[in-house]
Amino acid sequence: MSLAAGTSITPNISNAELQARARAAYLGLAIGDALGATVEFMTPAEIQHTHGIHNTIVGGGWLRLPVGQVTDDTTMALALGRAILEGQGFDALLIARSFDQWMRGKPVDIGHAVRRGLMYFRRTGEPFVSENEMDGGNGACMRCLPVALATIGCDEAWVKEANRRQAHITHNNPLSDAACECVITMVQMGMAGYSKESLLKGPVTTLLNNQPKFIFDQRERYNPTGFVVETLQAVFQAFFATDSFEACLVNVVNRGGDADTTGAIAGMIAGAYYGLENLPQRWCTKLDKKVYADCDSQAQSLLEIGKGNASV
Ligand code: MG
Ligand code: MG
Numbered sequence: 001m002s003l004a005a006g007t008s009i010t011p012n013i014s015n016a017e018l019q020a021r022a023r024a025a026y027l028g029l030a031i032g033d034a035l036g037a038t039v040e041f042m043t044p045a046e047i048q049h050t051h052g053i054h055n056t057i058v059g060g061g062w063l064r065l066p067v068g069q070v071t072d073d074t075t076m077a078l079a080l081g082r083a084i085l086e087g088q089g090f091d092a093l094l095i096a097r098s099f100d101q102w103m104r105g106k107p108v109d110i111g112h113a114v115r116r117g118l119m120y121f122r123r124t125g126e127p128f129v130s131e132n133e134m135d136g137g138n139g140a141c142m143r144c145l146p147v148a149l150a151t152i153g154c155d156e157a158w159v160k161e162a163n164r165r166q167a168h169i170t171h172n173n174p175l176s177d178a179a180c181e182c183v184i185t186m187v188q189m190g191m192a193g194y195s196k197e198s199l200l201k202g203p204v205t206t207l208l209n210n211q212p213k214f215i216f217d218q219r220e221r222y223n224p225t226g227f228v229v230e231t232l233q234a235v236f237q238a239f240f241a242t243d244s245f246e247a248c249l250v251n252v253v254n255r256g257g258d259a260d261t262t263g264a265i266a267g268m269i270a271g272a273y274y275g276l277e278n279l280p281q282r283w284c285t286k287l288d289k290k291v292y293a294d295c296d297s298q299a300q301s302l303l304e305i306g307k308g309n310a311s312v
Contacts, residue, residue, distance in 0.1 A: 008155050009185070011192040020276040021191040022149050022303050026077075026295035028245065028271020029145050029264045031283045033073040036253040036263030037061045040071075044222050044256050055250045057286035061260075063108050068288040072109050073142040073264035074295070076102060080166050081146040081298040084305060090150075090165040092127040099169060111139040111226065117170030128168040136175045138231040140167035142261045144180045145268045148187040149302035159184060175211060179228040182207040182214075183265060190272030196240065199273070204236060223257040231258060235266045245274040246283075 011018050038061040039047045039054050047054050059067040076099065083098035084090060096118075103110065103118050117129045129135070144163060151159045163180050185203035194202075208215050216233040224234040238252035245267075252266040253259045271279065284292070 008153055009188045009192050013193045019300055021272050022299040023296050024271035024276040025187055025268045026299040028267035030070050030074045030287055030291050030295050032249055032263030032267025033070040033260045036259035037065055037071050039259045042256045047254055047256055054254055057283055068286045070291050071260050072107050073261055076143040077145050078294050080143055084146055084150050085301055090162040092165045095166050096121045096127040096169045113137050114139050114170045129172050131172045135171040135173035136228055137226045138228040138261050140171035140176050141179045141228055142264050144184055146302050148184040150305040152188045152306045176228050178207055178211045179232050186269045187272045222255050224262055226258045231262055234262045238266055245270045245278045246280050
């Protein structure tokens with residue numbers, strides 16, 4: 001496949017540190033999901049009334065989750081990761097089948113666009129839905145981490161193409177694509193050791209220039225919905241206003257709304273940026289053991305795919 005020239009993000013840290021940051025990004029996604037799910041769809045006032053400041057992984061929430069369990073954000077990312085590893089790359093049919101198999105496993109929750117896209121795939125065998133302005137939900141963005149891991153060091157055009165092969169199975173929408181591309185680049189730059197200012201001046205500014213709807217200010221976005229613009233505005237405000245993984249995650253989930261997904265996306269970015277040693281132990285030990293093991297092993301295997309694809 002020939003691809004247009006573009007920039008690629010080359011890690012300038014040791015391989016061991018890169019692996020540790022990849023694991024931190026995946027565990028960060030799962031931690032944010034598990035932490036946020038408790039308060040998903042609550043308002044900040046309801047959270048305050050029930051939990052004070054919500055900062056412990058306790059399960060519950062509207063899904064009545066066991067302690068340490070995760071939702072579709074993490075389990076769809078794992079389904080995507082399995083398909084990438086099975087195909088040693090981005091085969092849209094394999095990814096669609098893996099998502100379909102995930103749906104057959106009766107996940108605890110599933111978004112409308114995801115269900116609609118996967119039912120379309122079952123009916124037609126076509127992996128991609130057509131472009132739809134209603135697909136601006138955060139469902140493709142919440143699961144995009146495996147793309148970031150499996151394309152680090154690759155040409156920018158290939159990173160975008162790889163993401164579309166997973167995203168367009170359920171969400172074919174320019175706002176969703178732009179959001180995924182921004183988050184993927186932020187994760188890759190975080191893993192590669194770039195500064196927070198570089199993340200702001202690079203992928204975030206590109207997103208704001210290309211899609212001004214995402215412009216965010218210092219006023220905090222409360223009750224972010226599942227619309228990917230509101231989701232990322234909350235994530236950006238929390239990430240850039242705090243200086244640790246823990247503070248970022250506590251900040252974002254206490255805004256309520258789609259808190260498992262703001263938590264998941266903030267968790268992957270902050271995990272990549274702050275690194276494994278800065279994930280609070282009390283959160284890591286509360287995560288479901290199988291989820292922890294799956295995230296941990298996929299993170300390392302997906303990085304290997306990235307090395308193989310770097311010259312695609
Ligand atoms: Mg969820
Ligand atoms: Mg959610």
